[in-house]
Amino acid sequence: MQLPPVPKTPSWLLALQFEANIFGCMDAITQRYGDMVTVMFGSTPTIYVSNPSAIKEIFTRGKEIVARGALNKEEFALFTGEQGVLQLDGAHHKNRRKLLMSAFHGTRMQACGQHICELTEKIMAKQSIGKPFLAYPMLEQITLAIGIKVVMGLRQGERYEKVKELFATVFKHELSSTMQLVAKLPFWEWDLGRWSPQGNLLYLRKELFQLLYAEVQERRKQCKQLDSSPTDILSDLVLATDDTGEPISDEEIRDLLISPIGATQGASATAIAWALYWIHSLPHVRDRLLAELNGMGENPDIPTILALPYLNAVCNEVLRIYPTQLFSFPRIVESPVEIMGYKLSPGTIVIVNIYSTHQREDLYPETKQFQPERFLKQQFSNYEFLPFGGGSRACIGGAFALFTMKLVLATILLRYQLNLVKLQPEKPKFDGLLCYPGSGVKMIMQSRYQHKKQS
Numbered sequence: 001m002q003l004p005p006v007p008k009t010p011s012w013l014l015a016l017q018f019e020a021n022i023f024g025c026m027d028a029i030t031q032r033y034g035d036m037v038t039v040m041f042g043s044t045p046t047i048y049v050s051n052p053s054a055i056k057e058i059f060t061r062g063k064e065i066v067a068r069g070a071l072n073k074e075e076f077a078l079f080t081g082e083q084g085v086l087q088l089d090g091a092h093h094k095n096r097r098k099l100l101m102s103a104f105h106g107t108r109m110q111a112c113g114q115h116i117c118e119l120t121e122k123i124m125a126k127q128s129i130g131k132p133f134l135a136y137p138m139l140e141q142i143t144l145a146i147g148i149k150v151v152m153g154l155r156q157g158e159r160y161e162k163v164k165e166l167f168a169t170v171f172k173h174e175l176s177s178t179m180q181l182v183a184k185l186p187f188w189e190w191d192l193g194r195w196s197p198q199g200n201l202l203y204l205r206k207e208l209f210q211l212l213y214a215e216v217q218e219r220r221k222q223c224k225q226l227d228s229s230p231t232d233i234l235s236d237l238v239l240a241t242d243d244t245g246e247p248i249s250d251e252e253i254r255d256l257l258i259s260p261i262g263a264t265q266g267a268s269a270t271a272i273a274w275a276l277y278w279i280h281s282l283p284h285v286r287d288r289l290l291a292e293l294n295g296m297g298e299n300p301d302i303p304t305i306l307a308l309p310y311l312n313a314v315c316n317e318v319l320r321i322y323p324t325q326l327f328s329f330p331r332i333v334e335s336p337v338e339i340m341g342y343k344l345s346p347g348t349i350v351i352v353n354i355y356s357t358h359q360r361e362d363l364y365p366e367t368k369q370f371q372p373e374r375f376l377k378q379q380f381s382n383y384e385f386l387p388f389g390g391g392s393r394a395c396i397g398g399a400f401a402l403f404t405m406k407l408v409l410a411t412i413l414l415r416y417q418l419n420l421v422k423l424q425p426e427k428p429k430f431d432g433l434l435c436y437p438g439s440g441v442k443m444i445m446q447s448r449y450q451h452k453k454q455s
């Protein structure tokens, strides 16, 4: 086997440097060692790749380099269940992806667009003029409600409120930096009931799983009497049969619901929070975007908003400069394969480094500058601009995430004049999966505009 360069820093020190400043560390490593770098975790080589030609090979050579579900089990199965889409493989994985993705099309999306605008308006209306607020947690409320609606069809009632509360606490619990620190201590593994961190998390998770399971069972009964087409993913799954003609079990449906809700809440809120930060920290960007939005006239419809070129370029640049997810999920080499001259043996782990690909000066000159115009001037390939990963495990919600981003941003910008409370640069933080604005984007509402309604 011939591996790409291995940094001389011992892997424990590298891990500490990653913890302290992952962005600086990745920039320094790529600058020094190039766009394919090997990090040894024990005796397993893990190759981080930010070379577009190599990325193409990784995403298209699915027979040799496999996105095994087992690679995601340790990190995610506790929260997504054993049968979540992230843990699945082969034809089974393909079939479940197809079922989940069929929700993000046509008239269903049109109806959902209306809901997204109304929800954004409702939650924004709670902010008082002149009183500072943190945009990121507020956006999480919006995106969690969107996720629960699209995935489970719920928008009110006791079960909706409880699912919302549990999702917010379980996922926050999992991702908070204090919990990550606590999780490294030896007592983390002990389940001492609700008063130990692990015990409390398991308790909340059990409650959430029970609630989702109850909803699946109830929906199965309701769907027997359904005389119209389903309008959410849960009903799609209850009505679906797999390749053998068998219905999907209630346990599997429960697990399949979790990642799409969690991703809509977490990843979409993060991206929109970054967008609000960039737009409001750069007056020329805000002015150009507002001119485009206001140019739509009174009562702009949803397709018109979605087609706006500068809004699209702003969203892409947001996802380029700090990609919400810095890395793809891991792949494993299962048959010997040669990539860019390196001969990789079975067992080697390969991770696409989305962040460093998006920081390449040859693709994105003045790479640290937020410049939406680059997306108006140039088209990038799927291996150069890849916020949603690629290949067999590409994000199932990429188009929906952009749809949500555009509608939430348009609703906020058309209705409210916001400012950042401080004009200091917002520092990115990495929670092990997502890259979010560290201080939460503190904003203040200056005034409300009286015009423009989406229809």
Ligand code: HEM
Pocket (backbone or CB within 6 Å): 085, 086, 087, 097, 259, 260, 261, 263, 264, 267, 268, 271, 319, 323, 324, 325, 327, 328, 329, 330, 387, 388, 389, 390, 391, 392, 393, 394, 395, 396, 397, 398, 400, 401, 402
């Ligand atoms: C800005 C928002 C989002 C970003 C940046 C993002 C990014 C990603 C990335 C990078 C991957 C890994 C792809 C790979 O390994 O090649 C992924 C996978 C995934 N995403 Fe997203 N995502 C976003 C929103 C969403 C939404 C809204 C949903 C659900 C509706 C979603 C559901 C998923 C699922 C289920 C997977 C795993 C797919 C599989 O295992 O086959 N994501 N996402």
